[in-house]
Amino acid sequence: MKVNEVPQDDVPDYTEGWLKKGNYALDDKGKYVMVPSKGWVVDEMINRMAYDEYKVKEEETRKAVLAGQKSPLAYYMELRQMTPEILGKTAGIAAFRVKRHLRPEIFAKLKPHVLDSYAKALDITRKELKTVPPNNNPT
């Protein structure tokens, strides 16, 4: 890659934020130099895809919670990009129990101290854990 081939696609997070990625590229004399990049459309697209995938899953779960098919715990787990295994480890609760707690009828009977460990693991309050946002959160 030559210096002038380093992608400079003005991705907003790079130009407005202060993200910066360095690339090594060859200058006119064939020597490697460090060239900061302003983002690359390929990068940007892949990132957007992955992020959208999370968002879609999150939104589906939110609707399922409102429809009474899943417990709010499922929504917050998706929001934090966790799986029952990761959440279980973070909260100190066995993964099979976490999976049970994703069912609304079982979640409703949970004791406060269990809810507290989940709330702490998910970085929200116990009150927030009981419900999900009524509207889609676009960010």
Added chain:
Amino acid sequence: MTTETLANGKTYIHRTSAHCETGVTSALFRDKGLDISEPMVFGIGSGIFFGHLPFIKQTGLPISTFRSIPGLVFKKAAKRLGVTVFRKRFRSPQKGMDELRRVIRTGQIAAVTTNVYWLSFFPRRYRFNFSGHNFIVLYENENGFRISDPALLEYTTDCSTHDMERARFARGPMEPRGLMYYPISVNPNPDIRKACITGMTDSCNQMLKIPIPLFGVKGMRYVAQKVIKWPEKLGYVEACRQLAHILRLQEEMGTGGAGFRYIFAAFLQEAGELFGSTELNDLSNEMTAIGDIWREFAVVSSRIIKHRKTKSEETFEKAGGLMLICAGREEELFKNLRDVVGKLKS
């Protein structure tokens, strides 16, 4: 480029780097007075690698990595340059945070490994549950900690205590467990030539000699063949999703595919000057060419993914084929490198 004054009055210079771990390592060594470039650290620490890890899943998909395990480059580079290091993981978050505070109060900068999801100073879209990002903690301030992230940020920034604790002690695949590291003392005149030779030999072995078909050049071939078969096996849309995942690991998550090939090429160039060897320089040019093919692979794959609904003119055969070309040329390159290294004198 920004500068910061540390707790003991020393000046720290923030420089952009191409990769988090090598950038951090180079900055840590420079802080101790050993001026060594990022590509040098990458080469000496044998950062170049390929591995397909079907047993570690991320969002339910296997990881293909283009570099060695996070933390290993620092460890290897330090050992080969005669640097004594402090490197510790913690069971208790409290102890881990206390130790970090104690160290930076003395003016010693320390690197930490973190989970990107919990770092709120990044734009929201870049925060994924990935444990393996490294940055340097400079000093404590009213907002928490002042940090320098050479790989992703242009300036130094603040990170709250809460973020820091969550990010360092996140659970899940590849848990950082509060990993914290810094050099205690460096050898001011290390035998760089010897370190380079060790690093290059080790890189060759990593790429050619691991007798498991998931690693090195063999791993590349394995993944390439899988890519070619995906559309039949998984259906077109799912195949695109999997390809996007590889691409994401290649280009975005600091596991760099093409980018790493360029860093390695930069290393070979620098080593070529050091040894006065034109052969190393030729290999550097070859590595650059391979990096360009990896980039082409990324572009072709991105076209496939972009037109996944209409089916584009680019095919999975072409993407997989490019990967096979990379595998073939890298195999050739590392074999040649092995021969060249054998002739070098430290």
